Structures are given as C-alpha cells and as structure tokens.
Amino acid sequence: MIKKLDFYITKELLPPLCIGVFSFLLLFHAGILSTGYKDFQDHPDATKAVFLYLCYKTPGFLNLIIPIGMAFGSSLSISRLARESEIVAIKSAGVPLFRIIFSTLVVGIILAIINFLLVETFTVHAEKKATEIKNEAVYGPKNIGFKKNLTLFLKNDYVASFREATRKKNNKVFLLDPILIKRSSQDTMEIYQGEYGVYDQGEWMIHQPIYRKLFHGELINHKKLPKFTFQHDVNIANLFAPPSPSEQTISELRKSIKEGREQKQDVTDLEIAYHVKFSIPAASIVFAFTGSVFSILASRFGGFMGLLVSIFMVMCYFNIHVAATSIIGKHGWLSPFFAAWISNIIFALAGYLGVKKAE
Numbered sequence: 001m002i003k004k005l006d007f008y009i010t011k012e013l014l015p016p017l018c019i020g021v022f023s024f025l026l027l028f029h030a031g032i033l034s035t036g037y038k039d040f041q042d043h044p045d046a047t048k049a050v051f052l053y054l055c056y057k058t059p060g061f062l063n064l065i066i067p068i069g070m071a072f073g074s075s076l077s078i079s080r081l082a083r084e085s086e087i088v089a090i091k092s093a094g095v096p097l098f099r100i101i102f103s104t105l106v107v108g109i110i111l112a113i114i115n116f117l118l119v120e121t122f123t124v125h126a127e128k129k130a131t132e133i134k135n136e137a138v139y140g141p142k143n144i145g146f147k148k149n150l151t152l153f154l155k156n157d158y159v160a161s162f163r164e165a166t167r168k169k170n171n172k173v174f175l176l177d178p179i180l181i182k183r184s185s186q187d188t189m190e191i192y193q194g195e196y197g198v199y200d201q202g203e204w205m206i207h208q209p210i211y212r213k214l215f216h217g218e219l220i221n222h223k224k225l226p227k228f229t230f231q232h233d234v235n236i237a238n239l240f241a242p243p244s245p246s247e248q249t250i251s252e253l254r255k256s257i258k259e260g261r262e263q264k265q266d267v268t269d270l271e272i273a274y275h276v277k278f279s280i281p282a283a284s285i286v287f288a289f290t291g292s293v294f295s296i297l298a299s300r301f302g303g304f305m306g307l308l309v310s311i312f313m314v315m316c317y318f319n320i321h322v323a324a325t326s327i328i329g330k331h332g333w334l335s336p337f338f339a340a341w342i343s344n345i346i347f348a349l350a351g352y353l354g355v356k357k358a359e
Helices: 002-040 046-083 086-092 097-139 236-240 250-262 268-301 305-328 336-358
Strands: 143-153 158-168 173-176 179-182 188-193 196-200 203-207 210-215 218-224 227-231
Touching: 002 046, 002 097, 046 086, 046 097, 046 268, 046 305, 086 097, 097 268, 097 336, 250 268, 268 305, 268 336, 305 336
Parallel strands: none
Antiparallel strands: 143 158, 158 173, 158 179, 173 196, 179 188, 188 210, 196 203, 203 227, 210 218
C-alpha cells in the first residue's frame, strides 16, 4: 500500500510542478525581453543575439524556478487530496500524516540534487556565455571592456590607478591618466604619472611619465622619463568583468573570497553568494514540506487555497531571502550563512509547527 501511495501522490504532484516551472520560465524570459532588449539594438544580428542570450540564461533561471515549481506542485496536489477527503481516508488506514508528506519530500530532495548539479555544471558555463554575448552587444566587437576610476593593488607595494581603462580584442588594455605609486618605506614614496599607458601580457607601460620621489612628504626628486615598465600579471577577464557568483563554481567562489581578503576587499557579497549556492536548491525540500502542510491546514477554506498557499509561500520566501541577502546580510547584521539560510529555517520551522497542529 505504501508504494502505491507514493506513486499516487507523485503522480498528482508532477503536473502542477511542471506547469509551474514552465509558466515561470516564460515569465522570466518575458522579463528579459521587455527590459533587456534595448541592450541588443545596436547588435548586427540582434534577434539571434537575444535568442542565444535567453537560451544561455535559462539554466540560471531554473535555479530559482525549480523551487517555485515545487511550491506549486506540493500545494496544489496535496490541497486537492485534502479537499476531497483523500487525506482523511489515508490517515484512517493507519498512515501517519508525516508519511503522506514524505512522498512530496522525496520529490523535493531529488529536485534539490538536480538543481545543485545544474548550478555547478551547466549554469556556470551558460552564464559565462550569456555575459560574453551581452558584453559584445554593449561594448561592440572591438572594445570588450571599459572601466572608469580603476584602482589595483599590485606586487612590491605598488598601487596603480587609472581614470579610464579600455580592453581591446587582442587583450591589450589602454590606460588613460595612469598613476603608479610605490611606498618604498614608511617615509619614502615614489610616484609615476603619465597621460596614457598600455598593459600587455603582464607588462605595464606608462608613456613619458613624470617621476616624483617624496621623503616625509617633501619632494626630493622630480624628472620626466621616456617610459616606465613594470611586470605584474593580472587576470584581464576578471579585471573588466569580474565573474558574477552565478558564473563561478563553489571552488571558484572559495578562491575569489580568499583573493578578495588578500586584496583587503569586502567579500561579504561573495560569502553570501557561496551559501546561496546551497540554500536555493534546498528550498525545493522546504517547499515540498511546508507546501504540503499549509495546504492541508487551509484546504477547508475553499478550492483555490492550494494556489493561494503556493503564491503566498513563494512571495514570502523570496521577500525574506532578498531582504536577508541584499540588506541585512550585506550590512553585517546577519552572518553570510544565516543571511542565505534564514528563509529556509523560518519556513522549515513553520512547517514543523503546522504538522503538529494538523496531527
């Protein structure tokens, strides 16, 4: 009987789950078309570029949509069973409520694993391709990167700053108003300042810089040089378009966090994104549990309660998630771990209390 029960509940769950995933995927695509199409207007083949961009963005959309689909699937399927007294009939046969919900939990666990693997494999590469397509549309085929007011911490106590930096297709970087500062000691500072420069394959070159040497803040040397070169290799791709967390695997995110700390940068956003890599896939398990429980509790209020429960859960979950990750966690009021997981924790506790009440 138990195996038949699992099969029956899974069969009831899959149609609304698939419809929910497909419907929200269309909504996400429509959002990109309505707000982002202007970025591709100057592209020589805008229609093809937009189509490819949407295709490559789809795996990233599914990372969010799969839990949403699970919320709709569990809520609508269990709500129908409860409304037509099938839950009561199953319980009267000696099956506890948690065992009924267990069937939806299994589906949620499977979807969470699929979602996590999707994020770690297809999504990372697809997001990189989507970024390449958009950068080419925005910057043009020759210039593939542009930054203003750029500051870099280099080796041997050098700090470099540029008013503008433009990356070309051949990976050369043209620098406008470059300034290179080296603090030789606590009392001595050397400054190289020019009108333009070039970075090419690890070599920084400032054309005709003015060299100044200061000791205790007083100028002790001043001259104009034909050029100044300095060897320091940097990752050009990361410099102009640092990969977003969605473009990095978990191991790459850990490396970015470590490098950011070495550069004395604030890595709170990266730490939150690292934990979100786990918490969003796990939301499928949470929605499978809480959606089932809330639907049973609310089924006596009408036939549309399953739909209302799923909409309510999704809106509350992602509002809490956005507030925790984008505001509370970013300001340090919550640790990155709790900022990423607080939505799951709240809904799991609510589901547990709901089971107690329903029983």
